[in-house]
Amino acid sequence: MVDLSVNLNGLILKNPILTASGTYGYADEYDDFLSVKNIGAIVTKAISLEPRSGNTGRRIMETDAGMINSIGLENMGIKAFLENVLPKLEEERISYIVNIAGATFDEYIELGKICENSRIRAIELNLSCPNVHAGCLEFGTDEGSLYSLVNAVRNVYSGKLIAKLTPNVTDITKIAIAAQNAGADLISAINTVKASGVRISYVRGKFYQERINGGLSGMGIKPVALRAVSSISEAVNIPIIGMGGISSLNDIFEFISVGADAFQIGTANFTHPTIAEDLVNQLAEFIEYNGFASYEELKNKIREDIKNE
């Protein structure tokens, strides 16, 4: 078996293919289609302090090359997660990262403490959540508030801390540097891109609009993600988990070439429920067939070849 393992600033995973928060449930929901335990890690749906029922009305709309969602962080809350899901993850030996979402600064810290006490190995801070105490501005759009938040969680949580960045900012390099300075072990990017989905129909002499305001994901955002990962990798030296529209091995090579060390698959899971495991296998085959010793060697080769071009 080829060595696909990665050491991401101390977070050791059997391979660099992860599944993105909100697209994979909490645990083994995809087990009918594949073996979830073969995936590098799943990132759970965002978990908040209290259960949330999410947004009402239209929650998704397909777009030309992706989809828009406005789920509103519907989730079971950390208590139910620890009681009902965590034992299953451990028992089934599924590698997982807990994505956490607070409505306030203090909620993030509380969640960090709970994860510390529950010995959760890694958490991903969803920084795209609206801060209800700051006009619902996203925590991740202002480097000052992001720094304080990541730093505060860092002080209560000793596991691997991943800061998940939103692309909806003027200069993502400043945000990434703030996350690194605040003590994040890794950066993941990107979350969804702010967008509106609109459908117009004309029925019996009258126009009708259907509309959703939410986050765009899937194929259409890959160029946005590549640019963001590229900028982040020039600004920081902690590892980067890249995501945004990944659905093929070639996409993974593109992300490696701009500086990503590992990857998350999101929307593509909906289209191809076996894709995460398929990509693990394809990556292994590529490495073996082309005579590389390991994933690390392949990654370095891609970067070196590009540098020398």
Place this chain on the structure above:
Amino acid sequence: MKKIYKGRVTEVKQAATDLYYIKISAANFSANAGQFISVLCDNCTLRRPFSVMDCENGVITILFKLKGKGTNYIKNLKEGDDIDFSGPFGNGFSLTDKRSLIIGAGVGVAPVLFLKKEFDKKGVESRIIGGFLNKDAIPANINLDMISTDDGSLGKKGSIVNFLKDEIKNYAPYRIYACGPSIVLEKICETASQYGIQTQIAMEKEMACSIGVCRGCAITLKNGKNATVCKDGPVFSGEDIKW
């Protein structure tokens, strides 16, 4: 078990104006009435959900209405083409052994025709009625016990819901099963509850994952709890729905 199937198209045939049947051969696939499959369509991010209208000896029939990119892709498939679909998804109808009234409106007849077949197989008495826009909207080769069309071009004239009270009085069903546009389902549930009759209705909602993880298809029930149409449904007790 839910999985991805690589089926083979055995037939695509027009059923009525903008309505088509597609038959897919897929070994080992089985489903119950009310369950659905999700079809992978070229150049589409999301799979398209369709109710199973029939499933026998490894051949699935779907009745679909032309709408946009996905259904046009399916319409243009030819005999012998591969078709990638996943399923079966959802809970399906739960059958009773008491006399039941089954209602399909428009393309909503698809899952209830399958249900009718299951009732017949079990030897349980049932009556199936269907409502359509006009005679050109009625799929070919289906058997219904009563038909209504909005314009009266075939069967009784008027919306199917207008005939529900008479149907209930004459047939005295223990339960009503229905599938169709939301507005029709709402009226059916309203009338049924006036007569104290239970309902089971199949709902539709745009879907991404089909397996309950994305929460994109969630609806809020009367008890305040969220339910996903793809996994907790698509069949619900009418009494639980907040219209």
